[in-house]
Amino acid sequence: xxxxxxxxxxxxxxxxxxxxxxxxxxxxxxxxxxxxxxxxxxxxxxxxxxxxxxxxxxxxxxxxxxxxxxxxxxxxxxxxxxxxxxxxxxxxxxxxxxxxxxxxxxxxxxxxxxxxxxxxxxxxxxxxxxxxxx
Numbered sequence: 001x002x003x004x005x006x007x008x009x010x011x012x013x014x015x016x017x018x019x020x021x022x023x024x025x026x027x028x029x030x031x032x033x034x035x036x037x038x039x040x041x042x043x044x045x046x047x048x049x050x051x052x053x054x055x056x057x058x059x060x061x062x063x064x065x066x067x068x069x070x071x072x073x074x075x076x077x078x079x080x081x082x083x084x085x086x087x088x089x090x091x092x093x094x095x096x097x098x099x100x101x102x103x104x105x106x107x108x109x110x111x112x113x114x115x116x117x118x119x120x121x122x123x124x125x126x127x128x129x130x131x132x133x134x
Contacts, residue, residue: 043130044070045101050080050128054117060093062111062128068101075100080111080128082120091115096131 048065055061062080079096093113101107111128113120120126127134 043076044068045074045076045099045130047078047129048106050126052117052120052126055112058116058118060113060115060117060120060124062095062113062126064109064111064128065106066099066101066109067106068103071103073100073102077131078109078111078128079131079134080113080126081134082113082115083125084115084120085123 046067046069048067050062050064053061053063060082062082064078064080066078068074075098077096077098079094082093084091084093093115095111095113097109097111099107099109115124
């Protein structure tokens with residue numbers, strides 16, 4: 001009989017511990033996701049737009065506007081890839097640049113390719129984004 005009273009009292013005592021967190025999920029969430037990699041912060045640098053232009057010496061130049069929505073300075077690497085259809089197939093040209101933008105600011109970044117604007121314009125494609133995402 002005393003054993004039953006003990007079990008009932010212990011269940012009441014444990015009930016208070018579960019409701020104390022005031023939220024769902026574990027009190028101390030894991031530092032890494034189930035896959036094992038680190039939890040990534042949301043990217044605070046945002047690509048606003050990208051406009052291809054002809055550079056001063058005729059090269060293809062991609063002008064990208066980047067905005068920082070974070071409270072502090074953020075840095076990342078922009079990567080761009082131009083493809084050009086040729087008689088021999090497809091040629092790819094890649095360029096990248098480290099970007100650092102202060103909190104709440106915008107920056108204009110120029111990526112210059114080793115292909116002429118005319119050659120690219122006559123049958124090319126363009127893709128750009130952040131390093132590791134392109």
